[in-house]
Amino acid sequence: MSQISDIRNPWRNILLGEQASFRGIMFHVESGGRSSGRRTVVHEYPKRNDPYAEDMGRIARRFQFSGYLVYRPGNPMYEYTSQRKQLYEALEEDDVATLVHPVFAPGGMQAMCERFSMVESRERGGYTQFEMQFVEAGTAVSAFGVSNNTSANVKISADKAEETGKGLMPDDTEN
Amino acid sequence: MSLNKEAVELSGIVNRLLDNLSLSITSQTGREGVELRHKIGNIRSNYVSMISDKTFPTELLSCFQTALTANVKLPGLFGVHNGLFKEVPIGEISAAVVQMGILFCLSIESRIIIKIEFISRDDVEIMMNRMRDVFDIARVLAADAPDTTSYQRLTILAGNLISFLSDTARPLPRMVTFNLPIFFPSLTLSQRIYYTAERADEIVDENKIIHPAFCLREIRGLSA
Numbered sequence: 001m002s003q004i005s006d007i008r009n010p011w012r013n014i015l016l017g018e019q020a021s022f023r024g025i026m027f028h029v030e031s032g033g034r035s036s037g038r039r040t041v042v043h044e045y046p047k048r049n050d051p052y053a054e055d056m057g058r059i060a061r062r063f064q065f066s067g068y069l070v071y072r073p074g075n076p077m078y079e080y081t082s083q084r085k086q087l088y089e090a091l092e093e094d095d096v097a098t099l100v101h102p103v104f105a106p107g108g109m110q111a112m113c114e115r116f117s118m119v120e121s122r123e124r125g126g127y128t129q130f131e132m133q134f135v136e137a138g139t140a141v142s143a144f145g146v147s148n149n150t151s152a153n154v155k156i157s158a159d160k161a162e163e164t165g166k167g168l169m170p171d172d173t174e175n
Numbered sequence: 176m177s178l179n180k181e182a183v184e185l186s187g188i189v190n191r192l193l194d195n196l197s198l199s200i201t202s203q204t205g206r207e208g209v210e211l212r213h214k215i216g217n218i219r220s221n222y223v224s225m226i227s228d229k230t231f232p233t234e235l236l237s238c239f240q241t242a243l244t245a246n247v248k249l250p251g252l253f254g255v256h257n258g259l260f261k262e263v264p265i266g267e268i269s270a271a272v273v274q275m276g277i278l279f280c281l282s283i284e285s286r287i288i289i290k291i292e293f294i295s296r297d298d299v300e301i302m303m304n305r306m307r308d309v310f311d312i313a314r315v316l317a318a319d320a321p322d323t324t325s326y327q328r329l330t331i332l333a334g335n336l337i338s339f340l341s342d343t344a345r346p347l348p349r350m351v352t353f354n355l356p357i358f359f360p361s362l363t364l365s366q367r368i369y370y371t372a373e374r375a376d377e378i379v380d381e382n383k384i385i386h387p388a389f390c391l392r393e394i395r396g397l398s399a
Binding site: 154156157166167 | 268
C-alpha cells in the first residue's frame with residue numbers, strides 16, 4: 001500500500017530534502033514561520049497629507065517553529081528521552097549555531113535561539129512539543145561600522161614582509 | 176659582484192647583526208634562547224656558504240623566528256634594527272643582507288607587539304610613536320633600493336601595525352594626574368579613585384612609592 005509521502009511533487013521534495021535541526025540536534029516540525037520587514041520611521045508633517053516613511057534598514061529575520069519529538073520503539077533517528085535533553089541543551093547553549101530547515105533555512109544559517117518552551121502533557125505521552133523562536137545571527141560590527149581583525153592584518157603583512165626579505169638576495173652570488 | 180669582493184664588508188655587517196641579536200638573549204629566554212644561540216653560531220660560521228647556496232635568508236629568518244618563540248624582548252630587537260639602520264652598505268649582497276635584516280626584524284617586532292597586553296592608552300601611544308619613527312627610517316632606507324617591494328611591504332606593515340595599535344588604544348583608560356589635598360595611604364587612594372581597595376598596589380607601582388602608607392599628593396593613575 002502506498003503512503004501519502006510517496007506522492008512526489010516539488011514542495012514535498014523540498015520538505016523531505018533536509019531534516020530540521022539546531023546545533024545538529026534534529027526535531028520534527030509541526031509548523032514554522034518567518035517574520036521580517038523594514039525598520040521605518042514615519043514622519044508625519046503638520047498641515048500636510050503626505051507622510052514620509054524613512055527606511056532604516058531591514059528588521060532582523062526571526063523564525064518561529066512549533067516542533068516536537070515523539071517516542072517510537074526502535075526509532076532509527078533518535079532515542080526519545082536523550083534527544084529531548086540534547087535539544088533543550090542545544091537551545092540554551094552559548095553563542096550562535098546552525099539552524100537547518102528545508103523551507104526557512106535551507107542549507108543552514110547562523111542563528112540564535114531567543115526563547116523556547118518545552119511542553120509535555122498527560123494526554124500525549126511520549127510526545128514533547130517545543131515552541132522555538134530564532135533570530136538570525138548576522139555579523140558583528142565595530143562602532144565605525146567596519147569589522148576588522150587588525151592583529152590578523154599585522155600577521156599577514158608580516159608574513160609578506162618576510163617573504164619579500166627572503167627574495168632580496170641577488171641571483172648572482174658566486175665567489 | 177662577488178662574495179670575495181664584499182667579503183670584508185659582509186663579514187662586518189653579518190657579525191654586527193648577529194652580535195646585536197645575541198644581546199637580545201636573556202636569562203628568561205629559556206631553551207629557545209639556547210637554540211637561538213646555536214642558530215646564530217651556525218650562521219656566523221657558515222654565512223659565506225649559506226649566501227652561495229641561497230639558504231642564508233631562510234636561516235636568518237629562522238633565527239628571528241626563534242627569537243620570537245624565545246620571548247625575546249622588544250628593546251633587544253630595537254638594538255638589532257638600530258644597528259642595521261647605522262649600516263652603510265656598498266656592495267649589492269651587503270645591501271641585501273641589511274635590507275632583509277630590517278624586514279625580518281620589524282616583522283618580528285610587529286608580531287611581538289600584537290601579543291602585548293597594554294594597560295593604558297598612554298602606553299599604546301608611546302609604542303605607536305616609537306614604531307612610527309622606526310618604520311619611517313626603515314622606509315627611507317628601503318626607498319633607496321631599486322626594487323620597491325620592500326618599501327611597499329614596510330608601508331603596509333606599518334599601516335596595519337598603527338591600525339592595530341589605534342584599535343587597541345580606543346577602549347583603554349588614559350593615564351591622568353590626581354591632585355589630592357592631603358597625603359593618603361595607597362588603600363585610601365585606591366578606594367577614593369576607583370571605589371575599590373584592590374588597586375592600591377597599582378598606584379604604588381605606577382608612582383614608585385617607597386612606603387604605601389605615605390603616597391604623594393600628586394599621583395598618576397589610570398582614569399578608570
